[in-house]
Structures are given as C-alpha cells and as structure tokens.
Amino acid sequence: MTESLQKGESRFVLSFIDKISMPHVLGFIRSKLTNYDTQLVEWIKLLPLNKKAILHGCCSYPIRVKPRSRRYKQGYRLRASVNVELAPPYTYMHWGRIPSSNYKQGWYSGAMDFRFDDLDECAVHTLAHECFHFLSHSKQVKYKNTEANANWWADQWTQEFKQDQSDLPSGDI
Structure with missing residues (x-):
C-alpha cells in the first residue's frame, strides 16, 4: 500500500451507490473487498447505461492535495x-489472456469475447474489472x-458470483 496510507494520513468512508437495484451484486463486491485495504476508496457506483454499448467502467486514481503530499483530496472512484x-x-x-505455450507465462494478451448470461454477471464482471485496477x-x-489481467481477475470473481447464486434456494435469487 502507499506510504501515506500506511502512516494513516488520508482515509475515506467507502460508499456504495446502486442506481439499478442490484444489492446482491454490490454485496458480493463488498464481501470480496473485505480482504483488502479500502481506506483510499471514496466510492463504488453501479449505474445504468442507455447507449448501444453493453458496459463501461472506470477506476479513477486518488488525487493528492498537492504534489508529494501525504493527504488526498480525492480517493479511488x-x-x-x-x-x-x-x-x-x-x-x-x-x-484478455489467450492461452499459448509460446509464452513463458502460458498466455498472451489479445482481443477475445466475454459472454454474460444476464445483467448480474455483466455488472459483477465490470465492477470486478475496476476493482482489479484499484487493487493493482x-x-x-x-x-x-493491464486490461488482460483485469478481465482475467473479473472472470474469476464472476465465476465465484455465479457459483454463489446457484447455491441459493431458488426463491432467494
């Protein structure tokens, strides 16, 4: 974590904003983030998109009060x-990460299709992707x-979300 955060100079109260009524999605993201230090996260928002695009995400990085300051005027958003x-x-x-034995890590970064069966999966993947940018x-x-790593991370969280949802009794979904 950053030196200034270790010294406790800046801290934000994390707020979750849900404008599309998906508390189960934000609840899942909140539970995944309990393992991490979120003191510099100002807010996480889930918003509707009415354009032709399927999804859009953004992770804004903190802004210091002035250069090299230990205080921040804006946290991660x-x-x-x-x-x-x-x-x-x-x-x-x-x-995404495309598997290949031609690379020492076993994959290379390239364009690939991501498929979501419903809006919940799409929302989890998009939020998890942005969470990765914050965590990295x-x-x-x-x-x-990187974008490939963020999508790989988001795929893992989405699979876990799908498993959690399939474990619920049918009346709880």
Missing part, C-alpha cells in the same frame, strides 16, 4: 455502468495493471 435496455445474453470483445494500482495484488 470505481464506476461500472451496464446497459439496462439490451436483452441478454451479452457478448463483449476486450483484451494500490499494490495489493502482484499482477500488472
């Missing part, structure tokens, strides 16, 4: 917007802050 008008399933092309930038995970 994570926003995910998902299209509430398009019908599922959703397919989205973006950077704040040095809480060891992976490089």
